[in-house]
């Protein structure tokens with residue numbers, strides 16, 4: 001008797017487990033990424049209705065994003081809606097940013113770089129200030145007088161966000177002005193980079209800037225999914241002192 005009862009009971013339990021599992025599978029997948037909660041909204045080819053209007057399209061770690069207005073019409077989850085294919089030959093999906101973590105103030109971010117005959121410094125600076133939300137740029141110019149000309153061609157507002165350090169003149173290094181050897185010969189690139197970073201770090205501390213990023217003048221800071229770099233770094237746990245990005 002009791003044995004049978006146990007069996008019957010087990011079946012109920014099994015049925016309960018089965019239903020619980022089934023309903024769990026139907027739940028919309030969500031993932032929290034650097035302060036933003038994403039929810040899957042459509043398979044490739046379907047329509048995604050996304051209240052925030054912030055939709056990403058892709059797969060794995062390859063995504064492109066659109067910032068439509070809030071409460072805009074559903075977006076077709078396909079390559080033509082997003083203008084490019086972030087994961088060629090793979091089945092993609094759409095995810096909607098449903099909410100941001102609360103109380104996340106964007107982090108304040110600066111860049112430091114050593115520059116020598118940069119290809120297009122003006123565009124480089126404007127891109128980081130206006131598109132990526134970088135607050136200040138420290139440039140250590142290396143044997144490149146045209147760098148200060150480029151900076152002077154920026155708007156006054158942008159110029160105020162750039163600190164330019166020129167290569168010390170040979171006389172400051174105790175060399176005669178007729179000495180035409182490049183300054184590189186006297187200090188290594190790495191030593192100069194380290195010095196520029198230390199100087200920029202001190203300035204950041206005074207300005208209240210949270211993160212200092214070191215990149216080169218032929219590299220661009222790029223944050224996918226239409227997010228500002230300060231928003232991403234704000235979501236990095238505060239006990240971390242360094243973060244590295246994938247190139």
Ligand SMILES: *[C@@H]1O[C@H](CO)[C@@H](O)[C@H](O)[C@H]1NC(C)=O
Nearest residue numbers: 045076077078079080081082
């Ligand atoms: C892809 O999306 C566009 C709208 O962005 C739509 O007009 C088109 O029909 C869609 N293509 C397919 C194959 O669903």
